[in-house]
Amino acid sequence: MAYEWKFNKRPYTDEEAKELLKTVIDAETTDWHYNTHHKGYVTFMNNIEKELETADRAKANGNYSNVGELKRRFTWNHAGALLHDVYWEVLGGDGDTAKGPGSDFSNRKRIWLCG
Numbered sequence: 074m075a076y077e078w079k080f081n082k083r084p085y086t087d088e089e090a091k092e093l094l095k096t097v098i099d100a101e102t103t104d105w106h107y108n109t110h111h112k113g114y115v116t117f118m119n120n121i122e123k124e125l126e127t128a129d130r131a132k133a134n135g136n137y138s139n140v141g142e143l144k145r146r147f148t149w150n151h152a153g154a155l156l157h158d159v160y161w162e163v164l165g166g167d168g169d170t171a172k173g174p175g176s177d178f179s180n181r182k183r184i185w186l187c188g
């Protein structure tokens with residue numbers, strides 16, 4: 074069974090975001106960035122996890138493999154999801170660095186290995 078990545082909640086609700094972030098990002102944009110853009114990265118990560126379960130590793134060659142392409146796409150989407158997690162924490166923080174990004178990356182401990 075494929076690993077399932079979570080769409081992490083922001084430190085505030087969608088409604089709270091509209092008020093909290095209104096001086097830096099408008100309500101429509103913040104909603105799109107979280108509920109479409111950020112969520113899309115997580116959706117693609119999960120789709121790629123499923124594709125990797127059945128990808129044919131025997132067809133790989135020195136220049137190209139479907140597995141390699143899936144991992145490259147995974148890296149892109151993972152970076153997008155992680156950066157959005159940090160983005161929301163920074164924008165909605167209260168200035169206490171102990172609560173900031175990096176204080177809990179327990180959901181990020183999975184490491185990709187070759188093969």
Ligand SMILES: [Fe+2]
Pocket residue numbers: 106107110111157
């Ligand atoms: Fe975004």
